Amino acid sequence: MTKRYDVALCGYYGFGNVGDEMILHALVELAQESGLKKDRILALSASPRQTEEELSIASVNRWRAKSVLCALRKSRTLLLGGGGLLQDVTSLRSPLYYWGVVMESSIAGCHPWAFGQSVGPFHKKTSERIARDVFRRCRPRVVRDTPSQRLLSKWGLSADLAPDPAFILDVGPPIESGDVVILNIRPWGSLSVEIAREATAYAQEHGYALRCLALSPDDEALLKDFRSSGLLARAEIVRLTSWKMATSLFAGAVLAVGMRFHFFVLTLLLGTKAVAVPYDPKVESLAESWSIPVWKGERALEEVAENARRPSTKEITDARRTARESFQSALKEALEGR
Known part of the structure; x- marks a missing residue:
């Protein structure tokens, strides 16, 4: 059966946190650069109307389980997109939420993958087990820092390393x-x-x-x-x-x-x-x-x-190139995994 969306983006979107909104904008831009049209992209958001208006993509309320499940049934893949989603510094609720969405994706026939993640830290063994199960189900896995890559390796899971997706954003010329x-x-x-x-x-x-x-x-x-x-x-x-x-x-x-x-x-x-x-x-x-x-x-x-x-122009250019190449490769793998 042909699905309406190629990717459903899941992260800490719609809460007014600039960093997470940078990630969301960057992922949509990366998806477009990789050949996806905006009408093939969906986002789970705490403020779906605002997300739709700002990015011109479909969005559903992340807190409505039935709406999320329905959306995932319509999408080929679920992308855990960037940020420190799997950690328990704030509370156990964060890893539980994303674990729940990944489990819903399994029910919906929607392939989960991860890009731009930082994993941990964890203060509770329960949180760590939940996170390990989440990443075990995700393929491919791309993290944004070496400690996260090492932690996944400790869990017996491979992961590629790439800069945070927000590095591809054009924020303006260097400041004097x-x-x-x-x-x-x-x-x-x-x-x-x-x-x-x-x-x-x-x-x-x-x-x-x-x-x-x-x-x-x-x-x-x-x-x-x-x-x-x-x-x-x-x-x-x-x-x-x-x-x-x-x-x-x-x-x-x-x-x-x-x-x-x-x-x-x-x-x-x-x-x-x-x-x-x-x-x-x-x-x-x-x-x-x-x-x-x-x-x-x-x-x-x-x-x-x-x-x-000050960082050099070459350093920034290299980071942007690596982020783009890594995303394109990961998206291709995720879609082919379906």
């Missing part, structure tokens, strides 16, 4: 350095407080303005709480609601300091010097692969920032 420190903080206990203080001190020491970028509603709430307490009293706080705003909001950046993974994808694409605060293994792995210095609180930000550098 100015007198603004860009700060991104996500909720993460005392680490968030410490880096806010360090960034403030660094900006004041050099006479730089401090612009705080929130990539999610949680980021924005935290930054406003910090400002209310006096910690970021003089800082500008801006919510980055779309990656397309990045060029204007990074304007004048002399240094970018942050925590979220896709904050650094943006800094790399815009050619901005950066320092990473690695709250998660995926951020530390990205920093290592791009020679981004990391701050862990053991010394002053001033010392770490001295080693910050």
Whole structure:
């Protein structure tokens, strides 16, 4: 029986998190570059109407199990598309949800595969077993960092390695350095407080303005709480609601300091010097692969920032090429697997 869709995209889409929306936009673009038309692409989203309007693709509510099952019956493949979907740092609900969707895909005759994933970390054996079962069912498997590849290998599962899909996005020309420190903080206990203080001190020491970028509603709430307490009293706080705003909001950046993974994808694409605060293994792995210095609180930000550098045009070009080639190969394998 001929199916209506070639791929159903499943990720943390429709929640207002800029990083995940970057992944979704990039995957749709990659699918089109690989020969798929938009009417052959479907997305599971928490905000299906908004997803349809922004990307001109079909979308269903990810929380309605019957709608999801119906959609999967109409699709040849299910793509677990990018991000840290299988981890239990936030809760057990995330791995359970994606395991449930993959099980539904089996019922629906829809072949599951994975691209651009970071796997873990896990604090519970139950979460790890669930994730292992998810990836066991997915073919092909493409992860975006070496620790994830090693973990899958430990589970007896092969996986290819490729840059995060968001690297293929055209966010604009490289930013000219100015007198603004860009700060991104996500909720993460005392680490968030410490880096806010360090960034403030660094900006004041050099006479730089401090612009705080929130990539999610949680980021924005935290930054406003910090400002209310006096910690970021003089800082500008801006919510980055779309990656397309990045060029204007990074304007004048002399240094970018942050925590979220896709904050650094943006800094790399815009050619901005950066320092990473690695709250998660995926951020530390990205920093290592791009020679981004990391701050862990053991010394002053001033010392770490001295080693910050701009990425070369060749590095960005190579990352984009690898991401494209890897996706095209994975899509072909997934469709042929049907």
